Amino acid sequence: MAYQNFTDLDVYKECRQFRMAISLLVKARFPPDEKFRLADQILRSSRSITANIAEGHGRYYYKENIRFCRISRASLFETLEHLITAFDEKYISDEQLVDYKAKVDLCGRLLNGYINFLKKQQKPREEDG
Template sequence: MGRPDFESLDVYRLAESLANEVWQVVKHWDIFAKDTVGKQIVRSADSICANIAEGRGRYNFKDNQRFIKIARGSLYETISWLRLAYARQLINSEQSLKLKQIIDELSPKLNAYLRSLDNR
């Protein structure tokens, strides 16, 4: 079995970058923040790239579409958690901007990837 091809997808690499950036931020929070918001945001961010990978591995366009839609839902969930983290002063403006830049690039690419699957 060869190397999985999902790793070559820009959309996957962006999702992985977002998940790793979220991890780097959350690992410095106090126990209460990690246990409440932290676990949720890490799971939702990790879910984006995990669902892109799983969908790609299905080799069926309908299944792949379903997983990309789940990834998009996880992206929206991550955005919601980031908004709450910012409002609760768990992330600062610089961290927020860095994460927003990734999201601003990831969101349209995720939608474009989903559309490309619709056209097959």
């Protein structure tokens, strides 16, 4: 199935929901003295997830799209590390960390699936050769 826009991708939709959840978390739970430290880092890494999906989609070449999806996946795991730091600093509870980790896992599975889809699309088809 060909997509007209990156916003149609399930992986983008799920990662967008995750990004918005992180934004709400930062606004509600992080102290003001973290504004230019952990809060800034976690917002940047979570925004990088969806931004790289969008940028890769706009490249129109499978190999470049895959590269940007891998960067997106790295930003996803960076965001998880920031969530672990937030837990260690007592900004979020153990239950919240578990919930966010489940969201990270889902986004990661979707990203891996999308990367695998793109890899298959870039290979020459047997009937063409």
